[in-house]
Structures are given as structure tokens and as C-alpha cells.
Amino acid sequence: VDLATRIGTLTLANPVMPASGTFGPELAQVFDLDRLGALVTKSVTPEFRAGNPLPRLCETEAGVLNSIGIPGKGLDHFIAQAMPEWRRFRAPLVVSLSAPTVASFADCAARLAATPGVAAIEANISCPNLEEDGRAFAMHPEPAAAATAAMRRAAPGMPLWVKLSPNTGDIAAVARAVEEAGADAVVVANTILGLAIDVETARPKLGSGMGGFSGPAFKPVALRLVWQCAQAVRIPVIGVGGIATGEDAVEFLMAGASAVQVGTASFVSPTAMLSVIEALEKFCARKGIARVAELTGAALPRA
Ligand code: RRO
Numbered sequence: 001v002d003l004a005t006r007i008g009t010l011t012l013a014n015p016v017m018p019a020s021g022t023f024g025p026e027l028a029q030v031f032d033l034d035r036l037g038a039l040v041t042k043s044v045t046p047e048f049r050a051g052n053p054l055p056r057l058c059e060t061e062a063g064v065l066n067s068i069g070i071p072g073k074g075l076d077h078f079i080a081q082a083m084p085e086w087r088r089f090r091a092p093l094v095v096s097l098s099a100p101t102v103a104s105f106a107d108c109a110a111r112l113a114a115t116p117g118v119a120a121i122e123a124n125i126s127c128p129n130l131e132e133d134g135r136a137f138a139m140h141p142e143p144a145a146a147a148t149a150a151m152r153r154a155a156p157g158m159p160l161w162v163k164l165s166p167n168t169g170d171i172a173a174v175a176r177a178v179e180e181a182g183a184d185a186v187v188v189a190n191t192i193l194g195l196a197i198d199v200e201t202a203r204p205k206l207g208s209g210m211g212g213f214s215g216p217a218f219k220p221v222a223l224r225l226v227w228q229c230a231q232a233v234r235i236p237v238i239g240v241g242g243i244a245t246g247e248d249a250v251e252f253l254m255a256g257a258s259a260v261q262v263g264t265a266s267f268v269s270p271t272a273m274l275s276v277i278e279a280l281e282k283f284c285a286r287k288g289i290a291r292v293a294e295l296t297g298a299a300l301p302r303a
Helices: 025-029 075-086 102-113 133-137 141-154 171-180 216-232 246-254 264-268 272-287
Strands: 005-007 010-012 016-018 057-059 064-066 093-097 120-124 160-163 185-188 192-194 211-214 237-240 257-262
Touching: 005 257, 016 272, 075 102, 093 102, 102 120, 102 141, 120 141, 133 141, 141 160, 141 171, 171 185, 171 216, 185 216, 185 257, 211 216, 216 237, 216 246, 246 257, 246 272, 257 272, 264 272
Parallel strands: 016 257, 093 120, 120 160, 160 185, 185 237, 237 257
Antiparallel strands: 005 010, 057 064, 064 211, 192 211
């Protein structure tokens, strides 16, 4: 079975990669990271960020809430200190980028495009845990398009993926706007805003109040978002949201995804992505499908 998938000009050896923020190079101690279709970093920001108040994670019976708040040392440190470590791997490296303004998205995209070893930028315009501009970009077509167009101009040759938000009324309109603005792919979707309350103290369980919800309970919602986006745009859709098994991945591919990302499931089992790759291959073999790319859109209404 040929597992290769194409995302614009980039060809991946297989369609399985980590969801941003759920993965780091330390996983190389658990398995060979070069078996993944791509590597995806935690979102990098232009400057140092302390992150949100503790606690930042809350497990519920249905899934996980997070309000991490993008802590990090900033782009200079990422390029100087983290990139040399990432360059040890052969799998294509996708750098997730988040920034507070259109101008800083563009500046950072230009700097990443000039950094050896960056195969693509995943523009995170959809972090649910930023009160200011961060969350707003992906909630409406106009700011999403403005950020995308500025990055497109600043980094003309660099594959540019844009990560969309489920926290919007019309994700198809946002997808069309970022396609028009020059995105090479859309990643669908980031976490959906949720809340858990400690009834003894009458306080939210997360330090910041609301947080992004992920895990198996989110899967049908994410699958529906992929299905809507795949019918709205011509660029590839990368599916993410509650994927834990090969069958989950097949569903997302059939809904129109060209690749999938695994996040929360890797916390349950660090080798979940490998199981997904193996199960995808077995599924195709059993069905007599020569190329996994043939699955993409198989369940979409015919045009
Ligand atoms: O760091 C976070 O709080 C975070 C980010 Br940037 C994101 O894009 N999605 C998420 O669930 N958490």
C-alpha cells in the first residue's frame, strides 16, 4: 500500500502526524519519529510568554480541557536552540506559529521561511486560550484572511497551512477566505471552548476559566467540520479532533482530509500514531486500495 500523501508541493511519506502542542522531540526515546508523515511543533510565539494561570489541564469524563496559554521562550530561542534538535530528524518539520498581530505573524513567517529545516508553517490563528487577537483571527473570515495574506506575502515560497477554529459560526466561510488569501492547506480544527466547574469551591477547574476541549467526544464535531471545509475549498484539508485509531483516521480521510493529526490520544498511548499508520495500511490492504490518497473524500457527496 502506498501511504504517501501530497499537501500542496510537500509530499509526506504517510498521512499521520502529531497535533501541535501534544508532541516534542523527547518522544524520540519512545519510537522512531521518522516513521511519522511529519513532525509538528508546539506553537512558537514572537516573544517569551509565561502561559496561563494554573491549573492548565483538566481531565473530564468526556475529554480533556486545556488552557496552557502558549508558554514559550520566543522565536529567537526557537531558531537558535530548538531547531538544531529538530534538524536531527528526517521527517518534514512543520512549525506551528502563533502571534498577536497580523504584522508579527508576517515577520515571524519570514524568519521561519529563512530557517533551514522548516518544511511548512502551520499558522495557529485559532488558539482558544488567548483573550485578545489570537482567538479572534480564526473566528471571522476577514481577520483570518488578513493574517494569511500577510504571511503569504512575507514567506512566498514556504508551504503555509492555516489552523482553523471550531469556535466560529461558519467555518466554511473562514476556510474559503484563507484559501483565497493564499493558504496551501487548512488544518481543521483546533480545540473547542469548554468549561468545568468544581462544585465544592464554585470555581472553574482551570485557572483561566474556559479552555480548549479535546479527545474522543470531540471527534464527530471535528469530522463534521472537515466535511464542511472539504466541500468549501480546493486546497488540502488536514483533519484533527479526537482521532485515536486507524478507523478514526479513515473516517477523516473519507470526509475529505488528505492527512490527519493525533493529539489527545498520544497522552493515553504515546505510540498511538504508529498504531494509526499500521491500521490505515491494513485497512487499505483489506479493501484492495493501492494508495491511501484514494480514500480522501470517498464519503463526500458527489459533485
Ligand atoms: O497553548 C494553548 O493553550 C493552546 C493552543 Br496555543 C492551541 O492552539 N490550542 C489549545 O487547545 N491550547
